[in-house]
Amino acid sequence: MQQDALDDLKLFSQARGTRLAELPGYACDSMAGRGITVYVIDTGINPNHPVSVDGLSRQIRLIHFQEFRNIPGSINWLHLPGDPPIRNDVDGHGTCVTSKVVGPTYGVAKGANIVVVKVNEVDEMVSISDYIAAWGVVARDMNGFDLWGKAVVITTLVGEQPRSLIL
Numbered sequence: 001m002q003q004d005a006l007d008d009l010k011l012f013s014q015a016r017g018t019r020l021a022e023l024p025g026y027a028c029d030s031m032a033g034r035g036i037t038v039y040v041i042d043t044g045i046n047p048n049h050p051v052s053v054d055g056l057s058r059q060i061r062l063i064h065f066q067e068f069r070n071i072p073g074s075i076n077w078l079h080l081p082g083d084p085p086i087r088n089d090v091d092g093h094g095t096c097v098t099s100k101v102v103g104p105t106y107g108v109a110k111g112a113n114i115v116v117v118k119v120n121e122v123d124e125m126v127s128i129s130d131y132i133a134a135w136g137v138v139a140r141d142m143n144g145f146d147l148w149g150k151a152v153v154i155t156t157l158v159g160e161q162p163r164s165l166i167l
Contacts, residue, residue: 002026004105012108033073033109037147038101041134041155042094044087044118047075071102073113078141080133083120091121097156112152115141131155 002009005026013027014020047068068075079085089095094116099106102114117134119126134155142151 002028006106009106009108028108028110031111033102033107033112035150036109037113037115037145037151038109039078039115039117039138039141039151039153040094040098040101041117041119041131041138041153042089042097043091043121044077044089045075045095045098045114045116046089046092047087068098068103071104072111073102075114075116078115078117078137080119080130080137083118086118087116091124093156094118097154101154 001024003025007020009026010020010023014023045068077085077087098114098116101107102110102112104110115138117138119130119134135153138153142148
């Protein structure tokens, strides 16, 4: 039981008929996500991202200095053909999404393996061809590692700031 869980994380363990205010925390299996690979098609991640508690109405005991420090799963990267293999996240959106999957503080499936599929933005826009190419990169990787039925793909084109596709 994760006692310090935020409400959006508690929702995942909310039984039918239970009020959110009645939940003591986030109930999750300690093996949640193990053996599963999650592909995150987004702006990348910052593996050294500090845990942020800004704007919370209550105290959280910080056990982890960095959101992805000591996670049980692995973090690997895929880049689109022709893109430089830069491992960063300039706008932070991909870091936020990945944190909600495997982060020790906010993650739903804390034991999953992550594959970051970095799609570069230009002026907060992603080209449709890059977006489609990212799905091709994921499919090739899943074939190469026989991950069909053992993987999840997450992609978000709209986050904290509006994004659009260049057609």
